[in-house]
Amino acid sequence: MPTSPHGRTELLRPDGSPVRVLVVDDESALADLLSMALRYEGWEVRTAGDGAEAIRITRELRPDAVVLDIMLPDMDGLAVLGRLRRELPDVPVLFLTARDAVEDRIAGLTAGGDDYVTKPFSLEEVVARLRGLLRRSGAAAARSESVLAVGDLVLDEDSHEVSRGGREIHLTATEFELLRYLMRNPRRVLSKAQILDRVWSYDFGGQANVVELYISYLRRKIDAGRSPMIHTRRGAGYLIKPGE
Amino acid sequence: MPTSPHGRTELLRPDGSPVRVLVVDDESALADLLSMALRYEGWEVRTAGDGAEAIRITRELRPDAVVLDIMLPDMDGLAVLGRLRRELPDVPVLFLTARDAVEDRIAGLTAGGDDYVTKPFSLEEVVARLRGLLRRSGAAAARSESVLAVGDLVLDEDSHEVSRGGREIHLTATEFELLRYLMRNPRRVLSKAQILDRVWSYDFGGQANVVELYISYLRRKIDAGRSPMIHTRRGAGYLIKPGE
DNA sequence: CGGGATTCTCAGGTAATTCACAGGCAGCCG
């Protein structure tokens, strides 16, 4: 199975070339943020700031997936979507939307197997959803079974179940996302800033010590009594690796 | 047994190639929606916006099934149907129709083994009917188990009968579709948004908590007293899996 | 047209979850 430079499994197209993703968002800060996170996954990313550009790049790049902000300035997102579909009928789309827009608009849009994320989102979530779309669309090879394992710790991204040594462990949504991020990067130190950026919403304005707090929660649930898997690197961050 | 990328069984043609479906509808938004949902089933889909195009694609594609909106602009649906039949006499057709369309008319149309759904429909329903047509027409590799089972819970997609541990359970239409969707994705967390998109009509504009409500109904009927099969993943969605 | 079944809204209740705050502990430096 192919692995990326940083040791995680990655999705590739059937011909072995990297998956191509188009990000369409008029807020360039957001587009850049996303773009960086997706490149880190080993994907080839292009960004477009408006609908016209999006269509142009779609023609040229023929992306395997599109991340589309549905509130765009020039054309609205729906128009862009229509033209996208004419170019590439099958391309899976991940919509970005405001939380309160969800009810009316999105229902129906996302129906065919597309998906959406509400702003403000966490990068972990965007990446996870996009992986799901790619996996299902079949554009990407590699059935990565959606199960992460580190030592006797197992996390199933489909059922959201976590167990250690066969024993079920109940995690809250935030704990789950934090653990997923750690397990996607085993034996690698992740700084509190990185974790905050990936697991919490991009506009999180709270105290930085939430990360410490949630690490503490995870330890209680995962490492309790056993040989610890979550380790602190003082002044650097945290990492997860198999115990003993 | 062939499975789609997301792990569900899929229908294939006798030669192993994907089932080919033609969608004929002048509302492109609707055609796209359908097309996406059907592709998600692993089928090869082409869309036509009017009757002339429909005939052209039929000649070229020779589809295994056709989804036909019977109110088309240029020719009316009946004319299209006639010409379709001349090209491919045996192809099963799923009609899309307005709710108030004359009953007799439809009854006559669907007499030959065809079927129909009224607008606005839910994607679950269209997919289910189309599967039924394909299964019966024999175009798709016959494995006519239209029965889903998870633990001792059994759901028959043909007869719409549901039982747990041998005991019949009566479900309403909406409850049935929700349960079917869950059972088609066992051990997989489905978000409320996903459920809303698949199970409710594409134009549903109501409160998102109908999903919670119907989950509650289902639990009362399915899990009552027994070891629960429907589980809540707080902050993520719902999933079904065998009890214990 | 009437009555029962069904779908859905609304709103109150409950429990889980998130997070801030603050005191305590531990490693590390001079």
Added chain:
DNA sequence: CGGCTGCCTGTGAATTACCTGAGAATCCCG
């Protein structure tokens, strides 16, 4: 060894997510 800094974690408050009863509106069937 003393003190500084970074990390850990108990407590509790605010918020959120979810569940469900009651009833209105609608559909369906005879």
